Amino acid sequence: MKTIYSIALVLFLASCGSSEKPADKKAELEQLKKERTALNGKIEQLEKELGQSKSQADIKEVTATELKETEFRNFVEVQGKVDAEDNVEITPESPGSVTAIYVKVGQNVSRGQVLAQLDDKVLRQNIAQLQTQLELATTIFNRQKNLWDQKIGTEVQYLTEKSRKEGLQKQLSALQSQAAMNKIKSPVSGTVDAMDLKLGQSVAPGSPTGIRIVNASRLKVKALVSENYAARVSQGDDVEVSLPDVPENLHTKISFAAKVIDPISRGFNVEVKLPPSKKYRPNMLAVLKIIDYKNDKALTVPINAIQKSEAGEYVFVAVNGKAKKTDIKTGKVSNSQAEVLSGLKSGDKVITTGFQDLNDGDSVKL
Template identity: 25%
Template sequence: MLMIIERADYMKKIIAAAAFFALAAACVPAFMPAVIESSAPVCRITSPSVRTFSETVNGTGEFSYETERDVTCALPVVVSRLYVGEGDLVSPGDVIAAVDKKASAAFIESLGRMNMLSFAAADLQAATALIPEKISADCSGRVISTCGSNSAVQSGAPVVTVAQGSELGIVAAISELDIAKVKIGQEVMFTPSAFPNELFLGKVSAISSAARSRYNGAVLETVVDVRITPNSPDKRFKSGLSTDVSIVLSEPREIVVLPYSAIEQDETGEYVYVYENGQALRRNITTGKEFSDGAEITCGVTVKEEVFADPKAVAGKKFVRVEGE
């Protein structure tokens, strides 16, 4: 009798254990995804932005009249007095400045010492004899700048600058790599350094027939001068002011842009991870124009899609949670 009871208790334990494991097996499939999901990394998504873009050629330049002439002196001189000022009209032969001969002789002597070419007394006397008492204009036009009274002026440097013509425009240096794209009549946007928060419009009015070399920092580059005529005169524009210019090559169009952080690249090319149906799916893309904050997406992603902001955070992950969900 005792053996039967013990066997019955043993069978009850077996049945209870089987029931427990059966219940656990039924709960695990429902419980595990929640556990896995809670441990999956939380990732941020972003959407492509749309912006209006026009292809441009950029350069730098300065304002100048169509024809400008410098009135100079062959010898270094000290100008004691100017008889003309900005805006005055001059004609050939008009006296524009008086020269201090004694100060000019001392100036010449000091230049000789600086250049280690000491003048003999006879040479200095001969040079002094050639110093003019006055300087006259050798062209007609309107004075746009002067050296100022009591100024020491080097040989060949302008005493005054005369504009021949009334049209103030911009001469911009354009790289030889871009000049083939530039045509007369194209629209130009420009921002003078003196007015950094303002945008002005103009048109390409002339393209130089010859290239020239110039230093851009320490780099020697070849450029072609392009003349730009502002659409509207502005009294604030002055000859010699510098400006940045953008020559518009194409009509405005809308483009899709993604931040650089959302774009990755490997041996097969550029790609992103798109958030689709709860999954992070790799999508190969093609990029176009580059900007300071991102790149144009020409193929692979539309503006309506959501893209993971950090591809490395989702690469190789089967489960990913989206920030905010």
């Protein structure tokens, strides 16, 4: 603009400073037209340069993400703990004092294996006495049977000896069963995880003995899920199990989901079976991410790129160097990504940064 003013000033001074009138008015007019044409050309050039500078200043630099169909998952995240399928604290079946202990901590045991012995001295004496009586009764019965087979003697004598022998057999069987209850046995196969039992210690049914058997090859994760998700979580759902202390992530399925809501916690239990591993231990912390929704061909946008107005949600899409305001409808949100249900298509370039001061139709540079 300074150049324009300078040219005009020069022309003004030239016209004022010349006291002599041109001899030829026609020549003077032609000269002025030429100067005007040159001046108009310079004005147009300057206006063009200024216009380009202004348009360059109006272009805003932005970052855009091209939409592509992708896998979308929505999670229900809960915290649980590792538990053993077989995690048993042993209690005796009969009262008595400990006379022998046959296992130690860390030892592998099988189901039915005797872990400890309770005092059964009196029972063993009674069993020995009954066995002697039974042997005699059996001998008498056999002889009486031989006589009865030969039609010697009476049927009453035969039946009496038979009844006496069978009665002693039942008594002996009962005593042997009672004696077996004085042996503390393992109800499951596994490893002795604790052994606090001492020789001479008195134990009773229902009271813990300090013996714990754990089968570490059959572990599971147990978690409590709020009743709010009762309609979204069920048996067989895909789940991602995270064990922060290992650390390790597993992709598996829910093996069990309770049908009953606990009235106190207002939740229901879910279980996930774990593969055998020496890394896993009962009561270890676990995090479950239960997949309650999935879409293998979803379009997603970052939630921070979505803006809201009275009409609803919208984003800016870069189209031929211009920002286009596009209304959208979103679904679920997961990992800072929102599922787009309508308004966008694959290939659209959604502006993700620099959209704060944009208006519909603004020029943009990616």
